[in-house]
Amino acid sequence: MDPRTPLVVLAALACGLVGWQWLRAGTYRRPGEGGPLPRHLWVPALAPFVGLAVERSLTDRPWPVLLAPLTLGLVGLVLAAVDADVHRLPNALTVPLVPVAAVLLTGASAATGDWGALARATVAAVLVGGVAILLAFFLHGRSIGMGDAKLLVSIAPTLAWLGWAQLVVGIWLGFVLGGIVALALLLARRATRSTQLAFGPWLVAGAVLAIALA
Secondary structure, three states: OOOHHHHHHHHHHHHHHHHHHHHHHOOOOOOOOOOOOOOOOHHHHHHHHHHHHHHHHOOOOOOHHHHHHHHHHHHHHHHHHHHHHHOOOOHHHHHHHHHHHHHHHHHHHHHHOOHHHHHHHHHHHHHHHHHHHHHHHHOOOOOOOHHHHHHHHHHHHHHHHHOHHHHHHHHHHHHHHHHHHHHHHHHOOOOOOOOOOOOHHHHHHHHHHHHHOO
16 A cells, blocks of 8 residues: 555544535525525544545655545535535635645646646636636526536646546536436425525536546
């Protein structure tokens, strides 16, 4: 076993526990977003597996390459928990994630000398993230939410740094997973066409799966 594997798994578990504590405080809720606060136990439970999946998929890469995908996956777990609870992705997480991803991806290129990957990530952030924000702004209520669009500004460059294929697969999987869940809820009559559904968890799941397949 690669000696860094248990270190990554333990670090992911620690981050999952920190995220869980933040979720337990419920400070992400706005006035009026009441109801029982979920326990969110699945966040620290899944965090080590996210860490393991990222580390194993990038086992032949230097450790700085792991940092951006790992950060996206772990912060994504917390974002998914919030979105599942209140159908909203908070700016407190989505906005800082953008510069953090930029710094970590720059560090990965500096460590590997692969500046083409950074250029590819920048193009993806502008194109995919920009289009997502425009859709959310001009098609409000008929397209993805603004929180989802802000999350894509981080997802797109992180996946594109690994390759265009990872970007396409990750975005495609996110929409496919979200569509399957929405269809299942409609068929089970637990949702209607006007029901607001959380899309963030499926964007995160698609991104993590694409990274795991890298």
